Amino acid sequence: DFSRIYSTDLLPAPGGEEMTGEFLKELVNILLAYISKSSQRSSKVLDFHHPHQLKEGLECFTLDLPDKPEPLEQLLVDCRDTLKYGVCTGHPRFLNQLSSGLDVVGLAGEWLTSAANTNMFTYEVSPVFVLMEEFLLRKMQSIVGWSDDVGDGIFCPGGTISNLYSVLLARYHFYPEVKTMGMGVLPQLALFTSEQSHYSVKKSAAVLGMGSKNVFMVKCDDSGKMIPSELESCIVAADKKGLVPFYVNATAGTTVYGAFDPLDAIADICQRHTLWMHVDAAWGGGLLMSDRHKMKLRGIERAWSVTWNPHKMMGVPLQCSVILVKKRGLLQECNDFGAEYLFQTDKIYDVSYDTGDKSFQCGRHVDVFKLWLMWKAKGSEGFGAQVNKCLENAEYLYDQLQRRTHFELVLKNKPEHSNVCFWYIPPSLRSLPPGPDRDARLHQVAPRIKGRMMEKGSVMIGYQPLGDKVNFFRCVFSNPATQQEDVDFLLEEIARLADD
Numbered sequence: 001d002f003s004r005i006y007s008t009d010l011l012p013a014p015g016g017e018e019m020t021g022e023f024l025k026e027l028v029n030i031l032l033a034y035i036s037k038s039s040q041r042s043s044k045v046l047d048f049h050h051p052h053q054l055k056e057g058l059e060c061f062t063l064d065l066p067d068k069p070e071p072l073e074q075l076l077v078d079c080r081d082t083l084k085y086g087v088c089t090g091h092p093r094f095l096n097q098l099s100s101g102l103d104v105v106g107l108a109g110e111w112l113t114s115a116a117n118t119n120m121f122t123y124e125v126s127p128v129f130v131l132m133e134e135f136l137l138r139k140m141q142s143i144v145g146w147s148d149d150v151g152d153g154i155f156c157p158g159g160t161i162s163n164l165y166s167v168l169l170a171r172y173h174f175y176p177e178v179k180t181m182g183m184g185v186l187p188q189l190a191l192f193t194s195e196q197s198h199y200s201v202k203k204s205a206a207v208l209g210m211g212s213k214n215v216f217m218v219k220c221d222d223s224g225k226m227i228p229s230e231l232e233s234c235i236v237a238a239d240k241k242g243l244v245p246f247y248v249n250a251t252a253g254t255t256v257y258g259a260f261d262p263l264d265a266i267a268d269i270c271q272r273h274t275l276w277m278h279v280d281a282a283w284g285g286g287l288l289m290s291d292r293h294k295m296k297l298r299g300i301e302r303a304w305s306v307t308w309n310p311h312k313m314m315g316v317p318l319q320c321s322v323i324l325v326k327k328r329g330l331l332q333e334c335n336d337f338g339a340e341y342l343f344q345t346d347k348i349y350d351v352s353y354d355t356g357d358k359s360f361q362c363g364r365h366v367d368v369f370k371l372w373l374m375w376k377a378k379g380s381e382g383f384g385a386q387v388n389k390c391l392e393n394a395e396y397l398y399d400q401l402q403r404r405t406h407f408e409l410v411l412k413n414k415p416e417h418s419n420v421c422f423w424y425i426p427p428s429l430r431s432l433p434p435g436p437d438r439d440a441r442l443h444q445v446a447p448r449i450k451g452r453m454m455e456k457g458s459v460m461i462g463y464q465p466l467g468d469k470v471n472f473f474r475c476v477f478s479n480p481a482t483q484q485e486d487v488d489f490l491l492e493e494i495a496r497l498a499d500d
């Protein structure tokens with residue numbers, strides 16, 4: 001009974017050890033019930049409420065904050081309710097996002113990280129985590145294919161920030177004086193990325209003062225891969241306009257189609273024009289763990305920098321993202337300001353391990369431990385098997401879509417990654433001829449079905465329009481809990497919910 005117990009009764013209060021243990025055990029029970037429920041197919045993926053409903057408060061759940069302390073009993077109820085009204089991203093039928101699943105060892109890693117509650121900026125306060133970071137970055141660099149004498153990197157908050165680092169570093173590599181003198185020393189720079197790439201490349205150009213209009217969107221083929229000859233034409237055209245090309249982003253695993261750009265051909269072009277080649281492998285990087293699929297990233301070893309998100313295909317709890325940089329020392333040179341209150345040079349240990357000044361953040365969360373612990377638990381082979389399983393699910397869905405009536409694939413070829421894109425054609429549209437009227441009506445189908453899915457809470461899958469294509473479903477597999485029966489359920493549920 002926690003109804004008369006308050007947070008002030010917990011450690012570090014004298015004698016608070018027993019109550020702290022009881023409170024944490026109760027919390028573990030709540031989490032265990034949640035994890036167990038999340039893995040049951042009979043339970044809902046979500047219990048949807050509109051924002052105004054959650055804001056107004058439901059049963060005993062309110063967002064209001066009190067002036068007086070509340071007992072631990074209420075806090076435990078709040079914990080339960082917070083999970084109740086959230087989305088079970090570990091549920092086998094959560095297929096909505098590139099990051100999904102609930103890895104128990106990863107969760108344990110995150111708990112330990114919070115208990116340690118430290119900061120990645122100096123060896124002084126994070127001796128073990130700093131060395132783990134160095135070790136894991138080297139491991140990932142070697143998997144990318146870089147030799148031991150090159151390579152650097154840092155864990156950072158998500159793929160967008162990793163991509164931002166790549167643009168920042170490329171600019172600093174060519175124009176180091178920008179760090180002190182600012183934009184005035186720069187010519188009008190041009191960046192290149194495919195029309196299917198992540199929006200973070202444009203965002204990086206905007207954030208770094210280069211302007212999103214100076215990002216050239218290179219045409220892709222029908223499967224969503226950048227066309228190398230189009231890249232070269234764009235570079236030549238930008239040059240003729242008086243801009244200075246300096247950076248190319250190639251994508252290994254695009255967000256919607258899961259397409260892999262031809263990295264070797266892009267590397268040849270970058271080499272010819274002396275351009276920084278970045279590979280955004282936020283989504284596709286996980287395939288490097290699989291002997292069966294890693295050849296899809298052939299040429300990644302020629303990149304100057306790489307984004308890779310273990311929180312996506314490798315199922316590490318959010319967040320866990322790295323930027324790998326081939327040129328050692330560049331991160332430090334580009335970002336360091338040597339704040340004397342933090343990065344003193346006369347410490348008792350080798351201060352090159354105070355790696356925090358490589359980052360443009362100051363405080364930095366420890367994202368490395370959960371990945372390290374999961375790697376120990378699975379081994380590289382376990383991650384490989386996990387990736388293979390997700391891609392097998394994608395192939396199964398692709399086969400089913402070909403077999404079943406009233407579904408249409410967006411891309412005719414077998415998926416390269418775990419993305420499978422498709423339309424469902426409801427009864428009222430089946431007799432309509434192709435054309436603008438059918439397209440306009442088909443555009444409304446996926447959002448309507450998705451809305452019904454969310455209200456029912458049975459399954460979650462994403463949708464979007466893309467280029468000239470009206471709204472279609474995008475199913476992605478990164479959750480090891482998902483099985484073929486969930487794929488069958490998804491297709492049957494879509495047909496059920498599509499009732500006109």
Ligand code: ABU
Pocket residue numbers: 096097098099159198255
């Ligand atoms: N680019 C972040 C991931 C987006 C997604 O989960 O669909």
